[in-house]
Amino acid sequence: MHGATPLGNTGVIPDPVGSATAVVDSRGIVTGWSSGAERLLGHPYQEVMGRPAVGLLGPGEDVEQGLPAALAGRSRVVSLRHRDGRRVAARLRAYPSCDGEGNAQYVVLATVPERTQPDSATTEDAFAQCHLPVMVFDSGLRALRASAGAARELGFSEEQMQGRRITEILPPHACRTVEDGMRRVFETGDFEQFLVRGTARPDSRERAWSVAVSPIRARSGRVRHVQLSALDVSEQHLARERLALLNDISTQVGRTLDVTRTAQEMADVTVGRLADFVTVDLLDSLFRGVEPRPTATSTVALRRVAHQSVLPGAPEAVIPQGEVDHYPQSTPPARCLATGRPSLHRTIDEAIRNWQTSDPERSAVVKSFGIHSVMVIPLSARGLTLGVAVLVRHQRPDPFDEDDLLLAQEIGARAAVAVDNARRYTLEHTTALTLQRSLLPRRIAGQDAVEAAYRYLPARTRAGLGGDWFDVIPLSGARVALVVGDVVGHGLRASATMGRLRTAVRTLADVDLPADELLTHLDDLVTHLTAEEDSAVEPEFDLDISTGLIATCLYLVYDPVTCRCTAATAGHPPPAVVTPDGAANFVDVPPGPPLGVGGLPFETVEWELPPGSLLTLYTDGLIEGHAHDPGNGLTLLRRFLERPVFSLDALCDDLIHTLLPTQPQDDVALLVARTRAFDASQVTTWDVPSDPAAVAGTRAQVLERLADWRLHDLAFTVELVVSELVTNAIRYGRPPVQLRLIRDTSLICEVSDGSSTAPHLRRARTFDEGGRGLLLVAQLTQRWGTRHRADGKTIWAELDITDA
Template identity: 70%
Template sequence: MAMGNATPLGDGSGPLPDPATSATAVVDARGAVTGWSAGAQRLLGYPYEDAVGRPAARLLGWDADAMGDPSAALDGWSGTTLLRHQDGHHMEAELRAYASLDHQGNAQWLLVATPSQKPHLHQEPPPYNGEATTEEAFAQCHLPLMIYDADLRALRASDGAAVELGLTEEQLRGRRVTEVLPPHVCNTVEEGMRRVFETGEPERFHVHGRPRHGTHERHWTVTASPLRNPAGQVRHVQLIALDVTDQQRARERLLLLNDVSTQVGSTLDVARTAQEMADVAVGRLADFISVDLLDSLVRGVEPRPSGGGSVALRRAAQQSVLPGVPESVSRPGEVDHYPESSPPARCLVTGRSSLHRTLDEAIASWQVADPERAAKVRAWGMHSIMVIPLCARGITLGVAVLVRHQREEPFDEDDLLLAEEIAARAAVAVDNARRFTRERTTALALQQSLLPQRLGAQAAVEAAYRYLPARSRAGLGGDWFDVIPLSGARVALAVGDVVGHGLHASATMGRLRTAVRTLADVDLPPEELLVHLDDLVTHLREEERTATDTATDPELDLVTDLIATCLYLVYDPVSRRCTAAGAGHPPPAVVMPDRTAEFIDLPVGPPLGVGGLPFEAVEWEVLPGSLLVLYTDGLVEGPEHDLGRGMALLRESLERPADSLEATCDDLLHTLLPAQSSDDVALLIARTRALDTGQVATWDLAPDPSAVAGARDEVSRLLAGWGLDEVAFTAELVVSELVTNAIRYGGPPVQLRLIRDTVLICEVSDGSSTAPHMRRARTFDEGGRGLLLVAQFAERWGTRHRAGGKSIWAEIGIRN
């Protein structure tokens, strides 16, 4: 194609074109293209890598033969010519050639082409020119879009950036980010742009802050992308900021709700649960939070808000972004009375939350009625308030008040919905804690009522005890203990443990303790008593299994695997001997007067409820002043040590001197128990006493009725020596009837024993195992009145079976 008409320019004088607005190319002396601008690419469609190195004539659509020598053809060229686009169509353009030298001193020409504005008869329709459209799109982009040079100064800014930053594009040009945005935002953005210039890789980062004074804090996702020249070098950086404030707030709300679910309700304590709610939400939703619960709830009464008048609320928890919570007018645990017209009082009555500004009429009237709270509002600049009810399972438990005074943004409806969700979840946790506390209090009251309220009067031992319920969510267990006075000045010590926790274990414990007392009153030996107790547990388990099989309530949960342990020990202060038997229970410990401690080698018996296996008892002599230590496994076995280590610690602790039995109990609990025991503990310590020989008198009687008179005389003389003349007549009558009964209905040998203890004990033993019983004598009967007289004159009486016979005893009260 011909090059068209041209007017030589001679030396190429005149002003040089603006490369930014024209299509330019550089051609060397051989006619090859060595430079190709972005404008040339837009005009003819050839990319840089396809244009450089190719003959200019072929690229521009010229006839190579007509062009001839490039030096002659291009030198001083200026005129109109037809250029060929990459897609094949032709366009008319004004073309100028400017002669110059390259860096080696060789000739080259700068070609500048400008599309012709005049129509050409043979010119095809020009292609779509997107340059102007692109410029318009950039300028009118509603997103913040900016271009920065290598000095990190703004070159261009979209309308969206101008609106967001509150400056025009002219005001932004030449300014750095540090001159426009807050410092913490500036550093992040500029460091990101520098990395883009260094690496040539785009980066994305998150920034937040106030774009200008008087606006709310915003969140943006900023993308920094490199802008390269045709040679691939990074000359500029493009910043695009996407406002993600709504998404960020939604994410923060989800995180807050997740934290509420995981952190609120970690313990079954009402006050702690309320404090956890305040701790999680303060600083993230509100600047100050108070949680008040109905005072009746704290006292264990079913919460019922009053229908009118002021409302008494107890401060359960509070938290603030300021140290010491200076905004509060109450401290945790104090009761505050809210006026009837105040938002918290109305919230409790209606169960609906409310959103207020401090200028609202409701808040203003509240401040009038409560000057102290009004002073706090003014002092700390409180401007936005939310009042949220704590409702769970249809019961209003209290109210939470959320306040903002540090943040400038007031609460909005989304914040209200979020606070309601937080309060709903926290209220369920509070209600769970309330129910647990109520159930635990009920179970503890039941268990305390089933345990000894005071130790029975007896002189055989001095006793001290401790019962500690489990301090974990497992609840109360079935540990128990008892001190039971027996006939003959003896005493029985018992401890037991029902496997399991809760009300069921406590109720079963009470039944077992009652059974032990009943069996002890019959004066059964320890091994026989455990046999009867084992039968009882077996029957109880069968009853529970039957109840479970016939239960129609699916919510009914009965534990049918009933297992219990027990240790039963009898101490006789006259003979100074102990007899003990155990059913799956840890052995007792004995501490000698010299503080040497040892565990009794007790035969290991099966737990109660296993059935079919015998129990064995052991007997040993005890020195006066020794300690008998009975305990449950919760004392020696736990998460911090196993049973063997626990018993070793128990022995070491018992060998340490202590001022009293009470101090010994405290020392054992402090040494062996962790802060949060998962099992309850029963501990019983008894210091043995011995009756002096002067307090016991024994006579062997002939199996002849004439021996009765002699027995009365011996008793009379002994009581005179003891200074018990006031009970001599009663004692003679009781001894006469018991001895007569033994001689007439029993068998030899017959023995009489008197023991002076807190009461006067009269015992008559014989070789018969037949136990007497009272019967009502008719008018003309000669017998049948002896035991009736004994029962009338004695405080207690009974029969004790022993090897080779029985003993009938009676206790007569004396004045000490």
């Protein structure tokens, strides 16, 4: 190098051609750098010249032992640093020499293990005999080489495929994906892998291929060709598809607890992935609430609940959804129902041919669409066979096999559980709704105190119905009680409790208890019911934490004679009042504890209402929801009530549609009432002196009033009743005594006094001179009773004036 003369006992320096050599002076500075050294370590000549040679040693290499040992004439394997940072192991040996000026220097030779040159014949044989489909394409996407595996799968020899594009080799449906992948590899130089599903040739079955496209580069780095290899992953892909299908059946079927929707979800998930057409038929008896039982009839009635097809509109369907079809016992669906076992058929099977013979319409569909494979699957859950699913193929050329039958069985089993859950939920929900509607008033009782309208809207959630209720109860003296309540919880328990409370409220209202006393008795009843339920539950079955029975209630009494309202609440939202001038407000009723909590008293509030005022009673479901909290709900309710009202029924509908979502989360009971006032001509009141002699004069006044009202036919009866009641009040009561006649839908006679002692009806003995007065009153009137007040009592009796 540079005319250097070799020194030492090593003889002539080895030929540097193809070797990595460098020249290092006595100070360890690089003064010469061959092209072989540049190829070995990647450093160009300009970067290395004039720099210390130790900088070429790899990280961690012993500087004192590495290069100096080689310069001392000893051969040594050291780690060198490549320009890109990696390590290169090489054996160094130095040969001393002199440069042109006679200065000492060293020629350092780096050698690496020689690589075995590939045997071109072996490489060629390996490619040609490769059992995997492997092909090489040029930049024009034309085939250059093809392995034996490619020739076997594609049905062409290598010579037949050379020079042809992939579109001329593969069926059309797979060409675009493969060609697009090869084109991207040519453009980006990046490896790509994708899944192709289809047939490699027209006469083969559909398979899944994992296709890999990798670049083949020239020494310059440019992509010259691409290599395409394919691996048959049909079994793995099919297994993943089946697992995915079962997972989708578990997650997507049965989300709504609706029988029809659940069956349709099964058909939607299955079609296109396992079958081309799916029908789901359930026993017609299920929709009538009858448990399926074996029958000896010649046909089986099945209702088409759902069907789905890969073709728009499901043209293969013979039976419309919702219709009932009768299957003969010899048909596969009927046998599947009877045995509970699935079956797999080709359309050439005898069972299918017999079915087509007995059903020409289905036979025409089979021929028209080319149906070739059929599976019939029972839908069985909890020991009951609910129906059958029929799966059909006519677009896919492959028939169903035994693995498909096992998969369909699993799908049917999971779907059947979802359908049965929906069926049971629907039955329970219908039962609870029927029970609740039977416990609610079917129509408002006749009375003249208010004009009323109501709405009841059950919750549309899986939790089931709640315990909301309302009632309109006619009271004595032409008064009326408006009641709204809500039992906490859902389901049959809440509905049953609601019925018991509504009955109790009616019973307590019939004895004319004040609002606060009525709620007190109702609270005691709820406490007793809770104790009874807790004692009735066996400890080993009491797995749930008992929260007791808790309910809210608002009890309001309106008197059309005095136009006054009295109300008490047990943890219930306040009533809204809209006066005739259009102002809406909520009544400040003293809050009481919910029923069943106990410990605190109930208080009443009394106020006067102008005639024509609007009372609105409701449960919390009306003002609570996802869109607003109770506070905002009350604000919205008040704003809405301030609008003009054309009819009470329209008002109820507008409130429901405005304040509630499409799917309310809780039951809603709504009761609106417009108050009426009795005209002065309908009510007459007399103050009666506390003297038995005054009874005669009172009777005369009553007869005169009856004449004005044209109730002559009732004169004798009313005279007897008034005489008895007034006489008892004077004899056994305390002053002041007052008589009041009210003409309503009936004639009401009321006698009040200052005593709180209530009379009792008793049967007089044969020789008793008294004791027959109240018995006589009870016989002559429709009903009678006692109403207690803070300052005494009122004995009242009602007489029918329909025929008068």
